[in-house]
Amino acid sequence: MTIGDHLQRFGGKRAFTFPDAEPGASKSRDELPAADSVAWRIGVESYDAKETWPECFARFAEAVDVTQVRALIVGMWNDAYDNGPDEVIETLVAAKDRLPALRALFLGDIVMEECEISWITQGLVTPLLDAFPALKVFGVRGGQNLDFPAVPHERLKKLIVQTGGMPAEVVRGIAASELPALTHLDLWLGTSEYGGDSDVNDLAPILAGNRLPNLKHLALRNSEIQDEICTALAAAPVVARLEVLDVSMGVLTDDGAAALLTGQPLSHLKSLDMHHNYLTDAMRDRLREVLEPAEVRLDLDPDDAEEDDSDEDGTVWRFVSVGE
Template sequence: MAIGKHLAELGGLPAFDFPHSAENPPDLPAVDAVAWRISVDSWLSKHSWADVFASFLDTVDSTRVRALIIGNWITEAAHPQTGGEPVIEAVVAAAGRLPRLRALFHGDITWEENEISWIRPGPAAELLRAYPALRELGIRGSEGLVFPPTTHRHLETLTIQSGGTPRDVLRGVAASDLPALTTLDLWLGTSEYGGDGEVADLAPILAGDRLPALRHLGLRNSEIQDDICTALATAPVLARLHTLDLSMGVLTDRGATALLGGQPLTHLRRLDLHYNYLSAEISDRLRETLEPAGVDLDLDSDDAEDDVEDDGSVWRFVSCGE
């Protein structure tokens, strides 16, 4: 699954593209009514992302901005793997001009602009240090991503979308002090694209030692989805979750059987297992166990299919890799 569409909303607000290059720019919406997306065209833009961002700050009343989407920053003149360091520097430097910013997404870049495995977000945790009142942070891409253990008192939602999240990033998130975090969504990806993490790297989260307010946990798009399910089956954190997302990865009967054989799942409001490699038998067992209890269960296999070689070997893939 390549990401082919930009974000439609952020922080509960509809996304709006800042029209920096339009000859006849449209009337701008109320500053606090939209999530402002700042981006440059990969092929046509003659401006840098930082230039467009500076224009945005000078055009709108930035003190009323509530949500900001960092879109594409890579232009034809730049190397495809240009990092997001200058972008982060510009947003950090503008913290005093964005006092009401509560939602921020870094890297709203589609496959037509750059493959997710080529997106280099840079030191994204600096955004949390610069904006202590932030409630929501999303990051796309993991090549060169830096996320050391971080303290933030107000962050409620953290999302990292990647075709391969490095071990150091997983460990950094797991060791972070985020007492208000209710929603954590991590795409672990595949080792082919840098996803070298293991279940052990998530131990503080699974043990319930960190993230006391956590109610939604997403550990998805992973080639070790079965191992994750096996660990979750006995993980203390599971009992206090409302929703669990294990979708988009290489989930087989082994992982689903482990879940069914572990602690009860019937307290969950929703269990998302879409894009999977489950047999009809195991899928039926999941439905029979969870749906009568009122669990919203998603078992749509989407386009997950075994790739069988001539020699009989079977290849299975995560939904979003390259």
């Protein structure tokens, strides 16, 4: 599976794409939505674009009262296959004083027809968190050259990092970050084929939960080490305070599910998401028997059940939901 659709909503607001630079496409302020009513998506063509991303943002800043903008989605930038979003980040950091109301920012709302997730070139993204200390929601898509050193942020509540392969150094940076207000953490760890070389030891500070005292929603998903993650979660202190646990989209087998069930109680959860898995029917039944009486909303999505692929020599292939 790949990502085929742009974000429809972000930061609690409907996404709206700022018009491109085609002749006649520009609109006056009166024709555009109110600045604080939508999540503005700003993007350009990857190749042969009529303008650069900074030029598009300059047009946006002329057409919209940016002092009222609360949610911003960065779409495609120029040559995203080869170039990271350095110019994008520099432009936004330079405009920080003009964006006092910004509370939600997503970097890289790029779909497969523009650039596959594993081919999106990223870079050092934490200057955006430094520049916007009032930010509550921050999302990033793409793991190639992604750099996320440990960072403190007092107000961030939701962090989303979507990759086809998340470098271990990035996982360690996020895990070491001081995010006392964070309630929602969503990491797509991906596969080693696309740079996802982390292991459960890199996740240890997240599983301990010491730096995340308010975490309620934890998603560690889209991983080829999903069983190992579930085994670690079975005894992880952070689980006891969660409302939502998401181990979906990865290579989850009966071994990982059994580890969760035989570990610490999960009956306090409101939701356990396991969709896209390699579970047997017997394990699915066991999960339902244990968790449904406790009114845990269980997403096993039988229509999304995966089957092993095998070579002639008997080699078994299993795949995460979003890789390339």
